[in-house]
Amino acid sequence: MMQRAGARVLLVIAVAAALASSLTSLCLLRQGIEVIAGTESNDLARMNLRRIFYINLERRAQRRARFEKRAQELGLMDRLSRFPAVDGRLIDFESYPRSVVTEAGVSAASAPPAVVNGAHLTPGALGLILSYHTLLQRIAADQEEESVYVVAEDDAVLEDNFVSSLGLCLHALHDEDSRWDFLHLGYYDDDCSLAPLRGPANRLLCQPIQVYGLFGAALRPRGAAQLLKYLFPLDEQIDSSLARVYDKLNAYAVRTPLMRAPHSTPGNTDIQILPEG
Numbered sequence: 001m002m003q004r005a006g007a008r009v010l011l012v013i014a015v016a017a018a019l020a021s022s023l024t025s026l027c028l029l030r031q032g033i034e035v036i037a038g039t040e041s042n043d044l045a046r047m048n049l050r051r052i053f054y055i056n057l058e059r060r061a062q063r064r065a066r067f068e069k070r071a072q073e074l075g076l077m078d079r080l081s082r083f084p085a086v087d088g089r090l091i092d093f094e095s096y097p098r099s100v101v102t103e104a105g106v107s108a109a110s111a112p113p114a115v116v117n118g119a120h121l122t123p124g125a126l127g128l129i130l131s132y133h134t135l136l137q138r139i140a141a142d143q144e145e146e147s148v149y150v151v152a153e154d155d156a157v158l159e160d161n162f163v164s165s166l167g168l169c170l171h172a173l174h175d176e177d178s179r180w181d182f183l184h185l186g187y188y189d190d191d192c193s194l195a196p197l198r199g200p201a202n203r204l205l206c207q208p209i210q211v212y213g214l215f216g217a218a219l220r221p222r223g224a225a226q227l228l229k230y231l232f233p234l235d236e237q238i239d240s241s242l243a244r245v246y247d248k249l250n251a252y253a254v255r256t257p258l259m260r261a262p263h264s265t266p267g268n269t270d271i272q273i274l275p276e277g
Contacts, residue, residue: 043163044079047170050147052076055131056154057085057270063154070158083135085154088127088270098233100133101126105235115275119240124270128153129238139224146220153215156186156259169204169254170218176201181223181249184208186216186259187239194253208246208253214239216259223249 052071056064064082071080093110101109101121109121132151139149148170152158159165166185173180176199183205193209196202219227226249234241242251 043167044076047167048144048146048148049079049166050142050144050149051081052079052150052152053081053083053135054152054154054156055083055085055128055135057087057127059087060154060270067152067154067156074158074160074162076158076163083131086127086130086134088122088124091123091126096126097130100130100232100234102233102235105233108235119236121235121237125237127270129234132238133228133232136224136228139219140221140228142221145222148218148220149224150185150216150218152186152217152259153261156215156261159258159260162258165254165256165258166218169258172201172204173252175199176205177250177252179222179250180252181220181226182251183218184211184214184216184251184253184257185218186213186257186261187211187253188213188263189257192253194255197252204255205252206255208243208251210243211253212239213261214242215261216257223251 054067056067068077068080068082071077091109093106096106098106105121106126109123109126112120112122135151139151142149150166169183173183176197188211191213192211194211195207195209197205197207227245230245230248231238231241
């Protein structure tokens with residue numbers, strides 16, 4: 001009997017020790033996660049990153065879920081804000097503001113050709129342009145000129161090293177030009193024209209000449225104000241139009257995009273008009 005009682009005591013002690021060890025491991029794991037999250041938050045604060053806006057149509061719920069899941073994986077949820085996009089399917093051409101798109105541009109968008117894959121305006125493009133214009137007004141209203149905002153389209157996928165790479169690029173950019181306004185973060189790197197910088201920042205950054213795909217950018221309030229002043233009203237799609245105002249603001253691009261997005265296809269585009277097959 002005494003041997004059985006002793007064995008039970010030893011068993012209880014062993015179970016208790018195992019539970020204590022498991023609890024300790026869980027506590028350490030939780031602390032580790034909190035440290036990592038805290039580190040990411042501190043990194044974002046050091047960048048003066050105020051918000052990450054992603055532009056998303058109400059009917060694109062799957063894209064919303066995917067973008068937010070990715071942001072959560074990267075520890076960005078406390079900086080993330082969804083910006084409800086203007087749906088081109090619901091555009092009233094008569095009341096569309098001509099301060100945003102010219103009369104000729106609205107007319108072209110109201111009767112686009114059968115196939116559009118480029119600069120020509122479409123109803124979807126009008127919706128996206130008005131969304132950007134409204135968002136730029138919000139950013140330009142920030143009185144803190146050092147504030148940094150990231151604007152992304154909802155089909156953009158942030159790279160695994162997005163936070164660390166953004167920090168490195170912004171640091172290099174500040175050293176290159178403390179008065180920078182605009183930085184391309186996501187674009188089609190197989191369809192662009194870029195110029196090298198002369199200083200050490202050239203390792204990470206370059207000068208945009210013609211860039212297609214505006215699915216990710218960082219900008220400051222002054223940059224947003226400059227775009228509002230010089231870019232609008234548009235008569236072409238917004239990414240095609242940026243090239244004519246690069247000389248009006250301090251614009252740069254990352255050498256290696258920090259966001260990726262697929263090229264337009266009939267099934268994924270709300271902007272272009274592409275035939276099936």
